[in-house]
Amino acid sequence: MTDPHPPAPAAAEAAATGLDALIAEGHPGPLGLLSGGSALRMAAALAARPAAIARHGVGFAAELARIGAGRSRLVPEADDERYADPAWTRNPLLRRLAQAHLAASATADALVSDAGLDTADEARLRAAVAVLSGALSPSTSPLNPAVWRAAVDTGGTSAVRGVRKLVSDMAVAPRTPVPAAAGGFEVGADVGATAGAVVLRTPVFELIQYLPQTELVHEVPLLVVPPVLNRFYLADLAPGRSIVEHLVQAGVQVFALSWRNPEGAHAHWDVDTYGQSLLDAMDATEHVSRTHCSSLMAFGAGGTITAMLLAHLAATGGQHRVAAVTLAGTVLDARSVPPNPIAAQAAVAESERSGHLDARPLLAELALRAPDSLLWPQAVRSYLCGEDPPPSEVLFWLTDTTRAPAGLHRDLVDVALRAPLSVPGAASLLDTPLDLAKVDRDCYLVAGAADPVTAWRDAYAAAGLFGGTCRFVLATGGHAASLVSPPGGVGAGFRAACAVPGEPGRWLAEAEDQPGSWWTDHLTWLAARSGPLQDAPPELGGRGMHALAPAPGAYVLGR
Numbered sequence: 357m358t359d360p361h362p363p364a365p366a367a368a369e370a371a372a373t374g375l376d377a378l379i380a381e382g383h384p385g386p387l388g389l390l391s392g393g394s395a396l397r398m399a400a401a402l403a404a405r406p407a408a409i410a411r412h413g414v415g416f417a418a419e420l421a422r423i424g425a426g427r428s429r430l431v432p433e434a435d436d437e438r439y440a441d442p443a444w445t446r447n448p449l450l451r452r453l454a455q456a457h458l459a460a461s462a463t464a465d466a467l468v469s470d471a472g473l474d475t476a477d478e479a480r481l482r483a484a485v486a487v488l489s490g491a492l493s494p495s496t497s498p499l500n501p502a503v504w505r506a507a508v509d510t511g512g513t514s515a516v517r518g519v520r521k522l523v524s525d526m527a528v529a530p531r532t533p534v535p536a537a538a539g540g541f542e543v544g545a546d547v548g549a550t551a552g553a554v555v556l557r558t559p560v561f562e563l564i565q566y567l568p569q570t571e572l573v574h575e576v577p578l579l580v581v582p583p584v585l586n587r588f589y590l591a592d593l594a595p596g597r598s599i600v601e602h603l604v605q606a607g608v609q610v611f612a613l614s615w616r617n618p619e620g621a622h623a624h625w626d627v628d629t630y631g632q633s634l635l636d637a638m639d640a641t642e643h644v645s646r647t648h649c650s651s652l653m654a655f656g657a658g659g660t661i662t663a664m665l666l667a668h669l670a671a672t673g674g675q676h677r678v679a680a681v682t683l684a685g686t687v688l689d690a691r692s693v694p695p696n697p698i699a700a701q702a703a704v705a706e707s708e709r710s711g712h713l714d715a716r717p718l719l720a721e722l723a724l725r726a727p728d729s730l731l732w733p734q735a736v737r738s739y740l741c742g743e744d745p746p747p748s749e750v751l752f753w754l755t756d757t758t759r760a761p762a763g764l765h766r767d768l769v770d771v772a773l774r775a776p777l778s779v780p781g782a783a784s785l786l787d788t789p790l791d792l793a794k795v796d797r798d799c800y801l802v803a804g805a806a807d808p809v810t811a812w813r814d815a816y817a818a819a820g821l822f823g824g825t826c827r828f829v830l831a832t833g834g835h836a837a838s839l840v841s842p843p844g845g846v847g848a849g850f851r852a853a854c855a856v857p858g859e860p861g862r863w864l865a866e867a868e869d870q871p872g873s874w875w876t877d878h879l880t881w882l883a884a885r886s887g888p889l890q891d892a893p894p895e896l897g898g899r900g901m902h903a904l905a906p907a908p909g910a911y912v913l914g915r
Contacts, residue, residue, distance in 0.1 A: 367437060367733065369750045370806060371726035373835035374584040374685055375718045375757060376656030377809040378725075378766065380695035380772035381703065398481055401471040408470040412463050420457040423452050430455040438495035438734065441502060450501070453494040461489040476694060487724055490732040498740060506741040517742030525738070530720035532733030534745060534755060541594075541752045544908050548589035550601045552612075552907035553896040556640045560625065561634040562614045562909040563640050565598060568892035570607040575887030576679045577609035577645040579637060583656030584760050584768070585715035586753060587912050588614045589653060593840050594749045602842065602875050608886060610892075611641045611650075613658075617914040618761040620711030626763030629666065630661050631785045638677065644901055645893075651680040651886065655839070657768055659686025663777065663818070666797065667790035671900045675797065680885040682800040682878065685835050687810055688771075688792075689817040700769050704762075713765040715757035722754075726808040726834075750836050778821060792821040799826040800881055801855065802874065804838030816863065819855030827881060828855040828863060829874045844871040850874040 402409055422428040432439040432454065439445075444454045464485045468478060478520040490496060506514040525533060541547050552566035580600065582588030591612060603610050613634070618625060641650050654662035660682065669675045707713040723731040737743045745751070760768070776782035780791035799822050803815035812830055819826040831838035831850040841848050852874065853867035870877070896903045 364386070364525045367729040369748055370834045370837045371722075371729035371808050372750050372754045372837065373722055373725070373807060373809045374583045374590070374656040375722065375754075376583045376658075377685070377687070377807075377835065378638065378718045378721050379585060379657060379713070379760065381701045381718070381721055395481070395484075397477055398468065398471045398473060400915045401473060402467060403471060407912045409467070412466050412470070416459060416463045418452060420456060423455045423459065426452075427457075428452075428455050430458050431459065436852065438493055438728070441500075443501040444495075447501075450494070450499065453499065457493050457686045460492070461485070464489065480696075483725055487727045487731070490727040491545065493732065496732045496736055500736060500740065502736065503740045506743070514742035515740075518739040521742065522739045529714070529717040530617055530723075531717075532723045532731060534719075540745075540747050543587075543589065543756075543765050543912055544906075546842045547594050547749050547752060548587070548592050548908035548912060549595060550592045550598055550604065551902035553905065554905045554909040555644060555897040555901050555903060556637070557911075558633065558636065558907075560616055560629060561637065562616075562911045563637050564612045564614060564907045564909055565644060565896050565903075566604050566610045566907065567896060568607075568609065569604050571892055572889040573607050573609050573892045574883060575645075575647055575890055576649060576651055576885070577605060577611055577641050577647065578651045578653055578882065580610065581634060581652060581654035581658040581662050582613055582615060583658050584615065584764065585713075585718065585758055586656070587758065588612055589908060590753055590836060590839065591653070592908070593753060597749060597840050597842050599839075599842075599875055603882075605882070606879050607889065608879075608882065610647055611637070611644075612710050613637050614909050614911045615834065616756065616911045617758045618712055618820065619759075623708075623711035623762040625761035627661060627664065627762075627767035628786055630764055631741070631782075634661060634665050639791055642677070644898055646899070647887075649677045649679045651682070651882065652678060653682040653684065654686065656686060659683040660688060660768060660771055660777075663688055663792060663795075663821075664783065664785040666795045666822075667777075667792050668785045668788045670794040670796070671791065675795065678797050679887070680798050680800070680882060682802070682882070683815075683818060684802040684839050685804065685807070686786035686801075686809065686818065687813070687814045688821055689775045690772055690814050694775075695769075695772050697773055700773055704769050707760070707762040707765045710762070712759040712761050714759050719757070721753060722809070729808075746819050750840060754836065778817075786884045793823045795822045795844070796824045797822075798824050798885060800824055800829070800878060802829045802831060802839065803877075804832055804833050804835045805830050807835045807838070810835065813860045816855065816860045817858075820857035826855040826857075827852060828867075830864075830867070831874050837914045841873045841875060843876055845873060848873045850877070852877055864906065 439454050444450050468481050473889050550566055552564050554562045555565045556563035580591050592598045600610050638650055781789040783790045803812040819828055829850050829852045849871050851867035856862050
């Protein structure tokens with residue numbers, strides 16, 4: 357019997373994206389994909405091209421005739437998990453149903469292509485077509501052979517379990533299939549497990565210092581800045597899958613911020629609050645490490661805050677405090693496919709009313725961006741087959757969401773909508789006008805080649821904003837999967853080269869494919885900027901700062 361799903365949650369992990377990427381989108385639901393007039397513009401464009409509509413209509417009808425007669429040559433793509441079960445090709449009825457669905461989906465895609473829309477409209481419509489196509493697929497119906505087998509194998513109890521799961525999931529946000537079991541892993545034991553201690557706690561963050569695992573360490577420490585809407589432990593996912601562990605084992609002194617999960621009383625926390633907190637964390641990191649500078653590694657919207665702080669330091673004469681910068685999965689200029697302003701303004705208004713943006717409903721929006729990985733397979737598995745979600749550290753991290761205070765949400769939406777970081781003086785931090793071109797620090801930029809939300813070219817655009825030398829890395833996989841890429845991982849690979857500002861196509865042509873993990877490349881790059889080796893500190897904390905609690909601390913557990 358063939359398992360209709362991947363042997364591991366590989367497809368879902370590949371589509372898992374930090375929710376910071378949707379911070380300006382809100383959660384308008386499926387119809388939000390068509391908001392902003394995209395559907396009307398497509399209708400108008402196609403109305404002006406009646407020949408294209410007729411051509412595709414005739415082609416679709418002819419293909420349906422071939423399907424009915426059993427002469428169609430349509431077959432699913434080799435990586436199309438929906439129709440991986442042999443029954444979809446062996447059973448005449450199922451084969452015809454699958455072929456009709458493939459023909460309809462191909463016709464819809466062709467119509468979107470022929471409409472001649474701009475990049476933003478085409479992206480929204482393709483997302484809408486993907487959701488609709490998945491909803492109409494026979495693989496997401498009780499006709500799926502996996503549903504029959506589950507019912508036979510369990511004596512029908514799979515259907516009862518599926519209904520219970522459906523009722524349970526629809527009762528609370530995000531009202532979509534949950535891709536990971538809530539109790540599947542324990543934070544501090546299974547995930548976020550690298551040894552260390554909290555050495556500073558403020559109302560906004562905890563600072564974790566990780567225990568050195570080598571006798572000698574580099575002089576310059578690394579401070580990890582986490583995303584806003586997910587927990588910090590993407591950088592310390594699990595033993596063997598932790599970039600923090602990887603760096604510590606290579607002699608890098610690593611510290612990490614863990615944001616507090618804000619409540620309504622913290623609605624006034626804004627980008628200045630978080631920028632000052634990052635500055636305070638740098639002070640503490642350098643104080644404990646007895647150095648005058650540190651390197652920064654930021655994820656998601658944490659990278660936006662970090663970039664703004666870099667420009668602030670450049671303007672105030674403090675840039676020498678930063679040895680090097682790594683931005684992972686960060687977009688500083690999304691003008692190629694900007695957020696929908698109507699949805700963004702509605703999201704800001706909602707967070708102002710509640711005092712915060714709750715990331716939990718954004719899981720539904722993410723599922724709509726990758727329906728063939730995060731929505732329909734999970735629905736079939738949970739609701740039709742009555743199965744529990746498979747274990748996955750990445751998906752556990754994805755669903756371990758946080759909140760963003762209303763003030764910070766407003767400021768980050770403004771950055772997403774206006775792209776002020778691309779214009780000198782258009783944005784400010786701590787009363788300082790910002791100009792990223794004044795930042796002359798070396799940068800290492802990482803993006804996922806298959807990220808379903810963030811196009812890698814948008815992440816690449818940051819290379820043209822900074823004044824220093826940028827190395828850009830395009831890793832295989834989606835957002836989270838590309839960042840969690842330990843050496844020895846199956847199928848890992850990346851492209852890397854010095855970025856050419858404003859010319860992603862030229863970079864892509866010049867960058868060579870390299871097998872293996874980008875972590876090794878990054879370690880070489882970082883070590884060259886981390887100063888000489890010295891004796892590892894004998895204890896965590898020091899110089900008046902003491903270990904307050906074991907890692908991963910208390911804030912990561914806050915609900």
